[in-house]
Amino acid sequence: MEKYYLDINDTKTKKYIQIYTHIKNMIIDGKIKEHEKLPPIRKISEYIGVNNTTIVKVYELLEKEGYVYKIVGSGTFASEIKRYENKKYIDKNIIKFDNGNPSNDMFPIDDFKKAVNMALSNDENTIFEYDEGLGNEKLRESISRYFKSRGMDTEKENIQIISGAQQGIDIVCKGIINYSDIVFVEEPTYTGAIEVFKSRGAKIISIPLLDDGIDIGILKLKLEKIKPKLMYVMPNFQNPTGISYSKYKKEKLLELAEEYDFYILEDDFISDFKFDSDDNKTLKSYDKNNRVIYIKSFSKIFMPGLRIGAINIPKELMKSILWAKYSSDISTPGLIQSSLLCYMENFNWDNHILKIEKIYRQKYEVAKRSINRFLEDKINVRKCSGGINFFCELPRGFKSKEFTEFLYEKGVSVLPGTYFYDNIIDDRFFRINIAKESIENIKKGIEIIGNSLDEFLNIEKENESFMNKNLFY
């Protein structure tokens, strides 16, 4: 009980907030253990010397914020808390480089609201019924025009509307991958895709990425021994490395797909913008033999919460992927499809793309300059040619998990490399994603990373030399 005591001496802050913060910190710091029962309200209020109602408020807030849970008839208990995730949720002032969500100022909210209302009045008789399998026909037309404008040969008949790119990966996998099939992936890559493949019982083979795309030599060696059904790639501004394939490698990969008879799943979330790349054309636009299943995400170029995207599918796969879509969720909500259509037709889609290109480019330029200035003499940063991600590597002997936690305490969150490898033993990597933060915070955040690296690498070195001393002397 003693640990619950606190002296309420701060007159500016409300009492219940002071008590809430006190208990919250004890839970975060492990002073109250997971699933430990908290004292009854009456007892704790007497002990601290406040009203019952104050403690009621405190417990309610703790519960709301996820620090405790109640069992009716038994009492209140401390929740299981991942310290890291939990603080992230609470602390609004952290600079968030861990998250690929575009910032809200990039969402065309007012125009989209109008588009929703257009959809509601135009299509009220159809958008609330089950939709046809491939999705709204006019939306498919509109999207195929947009794909054509990016150099891809497509028709509305080859387009399947999906509830976001993640579903695209999932239904392609469902449609063509069977138990014990082989899937090749880039290394590092988006593990949200690897998990989908594995969940269907596929075997994963990772092929390293060089600075101009996949390592063709290793890919060929593997292909001579193993026949994949599918290869999953992000040829432009790859996640997490920011790397783009050279035109040569794009064409080479397509040749190999034809020679060794496999499909390529191209995951495109931001190829619309050229940034510094020589060639931001999609793999699909080079595809003469219908080897590419092309997923277009709208999450980074429009609004992720809409959960909408599109796949361009080779004709012979249409049926199995349509079935996979149907068995996954029947169709994407009519209201969402129709609203996106109204937006694309009535507001200027090209202008929207230009507008967000400008924002992304500014963020990218600022990040690149800051990385040059604050990071490059301290750690390796993968040479990327654009996009929203930068991939960093700590010197040998350092662990990214420890650094990311250290950095978090300094007010910046990044994702450790474990998120991007199928198997990783010695994780020294972390990803900086700049989509969400303001220009100002990007500068500030990268400077903090630089300073934290100085401190972290030195601390670690000191520990190391101390360890070494103890070991050898």
Place this chain on the structure above:
Amino acid sequence: MEKYYLDINDTKTKKYIQIYTHIKNMIIDGKIKEHEKLPPIRKISEYIGVNNTTIVKVYELLEKEGYVYKIVGSGTFASEIKRYENKKYIDKNIIKFDNGNPSNDMFPIDDFKKAVNMALSNDENTIFEYDEGLGNEKLRESISRYFKSRGMDTEKENIQIISGAQQGIDIVCKGIINYSDIVFVEEPTYTGAIEVFKSRGAKIISIPLLDDGIDIGILKLKLEKIKPKLMYVMPNFQNPTGISYSKYKKEKLLELAEEYDFYILEDDFISDFKFDSDDNKTLKSYDKNNRVIYIKSFSKIFMPGLRIGAINIPKELMKSILWAKYSSDISTPGLIQSSLLCYMENFNWDNHILKIEKIYRQKYEVAKRSINRFLEDKINVRKCSGGINFFCELPRGFKSKEFTEFLYEKGVSVLPGTYFYDNIIDDRFFRINIAKESIENIKKGIEIIGNSLDEFLNIEKENESFMNKNLFY
């Protein structure tokens, strides 16, 4: 070329419509084969003696309606057409008993529009971002209150928002079924579920349904030999039979799940209404041991096109199902979730449920009376206790596929039994679904079925006795 000729003698109908109908019918009747090339526009216009532009219009309309497809540089080709589905798509006057979609008059469209606008103005900063995994917290609260009102012990922490019941089945399967696991299902059942289980490599065992629920004897026999991971059931107003489990069988099934250690997946789409059943409580509401994974569909009681529903999940399965949801589509669109929440909180949900109960009950009563009057002396109709489905059985020697096609020509569409069996050799079944049609059309449609049965069974008998004569004399 000759087959394209037609004498344009109807002065009331536009020329291009006459030519369109002519070519459309040739495609439907197989006179133009699938993937057969149609003549060039210039040739056919000369041949029939009309302007080029008329044929341009004809080809455009044929393409729009899905009868032909174009390949740029090659020409126009007849599409692959399932004759049955295709005609359904075209003919608006058909009475649709094949479709479980509620009729539009049951959708609270005006109030829901208001709810969408409330969501847009309240939550514009969050609904377009990625959502948290389980779904909107307030919506989960609201849904858990609704579940509690139906006698189920649940909390928002156990609820996962899903993009419709089909996704519910899919993610439960992903979360707990592995390659070569066993899944028990009712026979007949919704094959959209069976396909999901099979697609993950599960083995299906079908257990017959009696008029008061699953055949417990056969179930026990199977359980003594085979251990299922999951059993998929619809204990109230089952699809396609309309059967409800007795209270005894609900409790017995739960006992067996505990004894033989398997989970039950309860698919609930319309248990809210009692109709004629003794007990319309959900299996979940009897579940003391957390054996039931409960899927609530909003498609029949609200609006199917929203693609939203909820699962109540036993605590120990929360993590794996949350992962399955994430890997399927990350989250259900924030706009849809938030709009449903605004509807549930600001409009009277209970009143809405009462209103549509009244409509469903009228439809059900009318259908029951018409079935008694027009069908029951001719064929077997499963004894059901409510809901939207009636399951019928032709006499031995008759095939439902032939009857459903015959019936279609008379203006009524129903679903053949093949849609509801994992394996069926002698399909004599068909399902009448009354959700979509008006009271008037329900009466009319069932009368047509009765008359068609007279004709069909007699025709068939005549053929048979003719056959018999030829065989034996």
